[in-house]
Amino acid sequence: MAEKTNIVRVTNVTKVFKLGKIDVDALKGINLEISRGNYISIMGPSGSGKSTLFNMIGGLDKPTSGKVYIDEVDIAQLDAYELAWLRCRKIGYIFQTFNIIQVMTALENVTLPMIFAGMGNDAAVDKGMQLLELVGIGDRYSHKPFELSGGQQQRVAIARALANDPAIILADEPTGNLDLTTGEECIALLKRLSQERGVTVISATHDFKMLNVSDQVVWIRDGRVDKIEDREELSISIGQIGTKE
Amino acid sequence: MTQKTILSEMPNGTGRVQRQVVLPFLKSVEISFQSIKVRFFRSLITTMSLVLAVSFLSFINVSNDIANGMLATHDPDLRQSLIRSGYDIGAQDISVGSSAKQRWIVILSLLVCVVGIVNAQLMAVTERFREIGTMKCLGALDRFILRLFVLEAGMQGLAGAGIGALAGALFSLINAWLHFGTAAVRSISIANLLISIGIATGVGCLLSLLGVFYPALVAARMQPVEAMRVEH
Ligand SMILES: Nc1ncnc2c1ncn2[C@@H]1O[C@H](COP(=O)(O)OP(=O)(O)O)[C@@H](O)[C@H]1O
Numbered sequence: 001m002a003e004k005t006n007i008v009r010v011t012n013v014t015k016v017f018k019l020g021k022i023d024v025d026a027l028k029g030i031n032l033e034i035s036r037g038n039y040i041s042i043m044g045p046s047g048s049g050k051s052t053l054f055n056m057i058g059g060l061d062k063p064t065s066g067k068v069y070i071d072e073v074d075i076a077q078l079d080a081y082e083l084a085w086l087r088c089r090k091i092g093y094i095f096q097t098f099n100i101i102q103v104m105t106a107l108e109n110v111t112l113p114m115i116f117a118g119m120g121n122d123a124a125v126d127k128g129m130q131l132l133e134l135v136g137i138g139d140r141y142s143h144k145p146f147e148l149s150g151g152q153q154q155r156v157a158i159a160r161a162l163a164n165d166p167a168i169i170l171a172d173e174p175t176g177n178l179d180l181t182t183g184e185e186c187i188a189l190l191k192r193l194s195q196e197r198g199v200t201v202i203s204a205t206h207d208f209k210m211l212n213v214s215d216q217v218v219w220i221r222d223g224r225v226d227k228i229e230d231r232e233e234l235s236i237s238i239g240q241i242g243t244k245e
Numbered sequence: 246m247t248q249k250t251i252l253s254e255m256p257n258g259t260g261r262v263q264r265q266v267v268l269p270f271l272k273s274v275e276i277s278f279q280s281i282k283v284r285f286f287r288s289l290i291t292t293m294s295l296v297l298a299v300s301f302l303s304f305i306n307v308s309n310d311i312a313n314g315m316l317a318t319h320d321p322d323l324r325q326s327l328i329r330s331g332y333d334i335g336a337q338d339i340s341v342g343s344s345a346k347q348r349w350i351v352i353l354s355l356l357v358c359v360v361g362i363v364n365a366q367l368m369a370v371t372e373r374f375r376e377i378g379t380m381k382c383l384g385a386l387d388r389f390i391l392r393l394f395v396l397e398a399g400m401q402g403l404a405g406a407g408i409g410a411l412a413g414a415l416f417s418l419i420n421a422w423l424h425f426g427t428a429a430v431r432s433i434s435i436a437n438l439l440i441s442i443g444i445a446t447g448v449g450c451l452l453s454l455l456g457v458f459y460p461a462l463v464a465a466r467m468q469p470v471e472a473m474r475v476e477h
């Protein structure tokens with residue numbers, strides 16, 4: 001953390017959804033700089049635009065105006081192949097609904113991105129097993145998703161997100177479908193991985209359990225950045241939340 | 246342009262060639278096969294109309310082969326029994342073809358079958374939005390998805406059409422045996438029988454591929470953001 005390099009930079013991003021004749025302003029000019037290796041939480045109430053911002057950063061959707069830079073590359077300039085490559089190698093996605101591919105085993109889910117990246121089958125299987133062990137479900141490698149609990153599925157998803165050693169892990173409400181303890185375990189796992197591997201974790205959430213582990217919290221309200229707090233300032237506002245309740 | 250040079254200097258991606266995402270052909274065959282196996286019941290329903298239509302086609306063709314075999318024996322009894330069972334054979338005819346009405350019914354049944362396949366495959370695509378979106382988030386290109394669907398349909402087509410063609414031929418042989426006796430069955434030319442079964446299988450495969458073409462395009466064009474959809 002000697003020098004500050006921005007892995008993600010978002011400038012003046014707006015997003016308008018057209019619903020028939022009505023325009024929905026989901027994002028109203030977001031500016032954001034995210035440094036490499038940090039654990040970032042994007043916090044905000046439901047409907048505030050977290051998922052929309054997440055999709056912009058992940059190259060899953062295009063902003064109406066403004067730019068998103070990953071590693072100082074404007075992702076609007078990328079063609080379909082480069083975007084696929086970016087999704088495959090640079091970014092790992094984690095979803096609220098886990099999204100383990102139903103017809104594949106845990107191991108096959110983890111190896112798929114490596115196959116896409118051109119890795120040989122044996123190497124991919126070796127690495128897949130290592131990753132499954134890293135997230136603590138090495139013994140479940142041959143299980144299909146429906147044989148796994150929610151927490152276990154999310155662990156498979158985390159292992160899969162790490163498959164090609166991405167620079168960024170994007171997680172949209174990763175604990176949204178998990179109970180309290182399982183959610184906490186997944187958060188701890190993400191935090192540990194971010195520290196051990198220097199991965200930048202960006203997580204959209206309204207789960208306050210995330211606050212403890214975040215290096216930075218971006219509060220979003222109604223499509224705008226409300227405030228950005230670093231770890232040190234955070235304890236104060238958590239204190240405030242505590243006293244308010 | 247400068248943007249692209251920066252990207253190519255990113256770790257792991259020193260050259261353009263290395264920055265391609267790939268899905269080896271054998272791996273796609275493996276994934277498609279597994280997908281059919283796991284969703285066996287679904288695949289069965291998709292293939293059912295194909296099996297029926299192809300077996301009908303095969304039945305008609307093999308029945309004609311049998312009739313021609315019977316005529317080729319120059320046995321007046323067999324000829325008489327053919328005429329009695331409704332074949333329109335003139336005094337000089339030495340072979341029968343399929344009648345216009347037969348052809349019509351076969352074509353109609355094949356058409357209905359294609360529509361059924363398109364319908365079933367479109368439903369399958371809609372059901373699998375999350376899987377397709379997730380694959381795209383993992384780096385799949387449009388053509389990977391297209392290939393997976395086409396391969397699945399090809400395998401389903403081959404299996405379904407093969408079974409249908411054999412069933413239709415068998416049914417036709419049993420039918421001939423019941424109506425005309427063993428002489429009729431023995432007189433059939435094996436080569437013609439095999440050709441009829443082959444044609445029916447081939448037509449079935451083509452129909453299966455034809456039926457999946459549009460649904461596969463829909464699937465391939467699906468956006469990765471679909472994977473994020475939380476509501477049903
Ligand atoms: N595909 C879409 N079409 C229309 N409106 C949308 C779409 N996605 C999101 N919105 C709207 O944008 C706003 C922000 O949504 P979202 O980013 O999902 O919020 P969050 O993830 O914080 O709950 C909401 O008002 C939502 O209704």
Ligand SMILES: [Mg+2]
Binds near residue numbers: 050051052172173
């Ligand atoms: Mg959301």
